[in-house]
Amino acid sequence: MSDVRYSTFLRHYKCMESTQFNTQILNHSDKLFRLAKSILRNADAAQDAVQELIMKLWEKRSILDEVENIQAFTMRSMRNLCLDTIRKNRDEDELPVEFEYVEPNPYQQTEQKDLASKIRSMIDNLPELQRTIIRMRDVEEMDISEIAYITLLTENAVSVNLSRARQKIRDQILNEQKKVEETVWK
Numbered sequence: 001m002s003d004v005r006y007s008t009f010l011r012h013y014k015c016m017e018s019t020q021f022n023t024q025i026l027n028h029s030d031k032l033f034r035l036a037k038s039i040l041r042n043a044d045a046a047q048d049a050v051q052e053l054i055m056k057l058w059e060k061r062s063i064l065d066e067v068e069n070i071q072a073f074t075m076r077s078m079r080n081l082c083l084d085t086i087r088k089n090r091d092e093d094e095l096p097v098e099f100e101y102v103e104p105n106p107y108q109q110t111e112q113k114d115l116a117s118k119i120r121s122m123i124d125n126l127p128e129l130q131r132t133i134i135r136m137r138d139v140e141e142m143d144i145s146e147i148a149y150i151t152l153l154t155e156n157a158v159s160v161n162l163s164r165a166r167q168k169i170r171d172q173i174l175n176e177q178k179k180v181e182e183t184v185w186k
Contacts, residue, residue, distance in 0.1 A: 021057075021058065021061055021064075024064070024070045025054065025057055025058075025064075025070065025074060026054070028070075028071055028074050028075070029050055029054070031071075031075065031140055032050045032053065032074060032075070032078045033046055033047065033050050034135070034139065034140065035075060035078050035079060035082070035132070035135070035136070035140070036049040036050055036078055036081075036082050038131060038132060038135045039079065039082040039083070039086070039128065039131075039132060040082050040085060040086065041124065045085065046082075049078065049081055049082055049085060050078070052081065053074070053077055053078050053081050056077075056081075057074065057077070069146070069149065071146070072146045072149045072150055075136070075142075075146070075150045076149065076150040076151075076152075079132065079150055079151065083128075115173075118173075118176065119169060119173070122168070122169050122172045122173075123135065123165075123169065126165050126168060126169075129151065129161055130161050130162075130164060130165035130168070131165070132151065133147055133151065133158055133161045133162050133165060134162060134165040134166065134169075136150070137162055144158050144159060144162075
């Protein structure tokens with residue numbers, strides 16, 4: 001058997017071992033959960049999605065050795081699974097929505113925590129693609145190229161969407177500050 005045919009044979013019949021799976025897949029479960037939660041807006045649904053994806057990846061572990069960037073592949077898979085879940089739920093008219101924003105108690109929280117809550121809320125109200133991109137870039141600290149791979153967009157399209165999302169957040173923050181100043185100076 002030639003070396004090329006033998007390596008092809010090994011690739012098809014060699015399965016990823018559980019230790020490899022743990023280091024290459026399960027180590028990303030927190031990121032997968034945060035991505036799923038940002039898309040689905042429900043912690044329970046996000047946890048279910050992570051478990052479902054991990055099961056699917058475990059079943060397909062024989063072909064995972066061929067994937068160049070496991071993290072980007074799993075993140076893209078999670079995004080696709082979440083979008084499928086949303087589509088399925090829309091068809092059933094049962095889209096799970098969980099609002100995490102709670103009006104902060106001014107006596108218990110600092111201005112910084114208040115602003116962080118408002119920014120999270122503003123991000124939650126962005127369109128799905130912009131919300132996903134801004135979280136991947138600013139929270140998960142992923143590269144533009146990885147985000148492009150996951151979202152199936154060009155790097156330029158990712159940059160444009162990221163820029164627009166940030167601009168919307170900036171405009172909303174400035175509007176909030178302007179409202180506060182107007183009420184203080186009345």
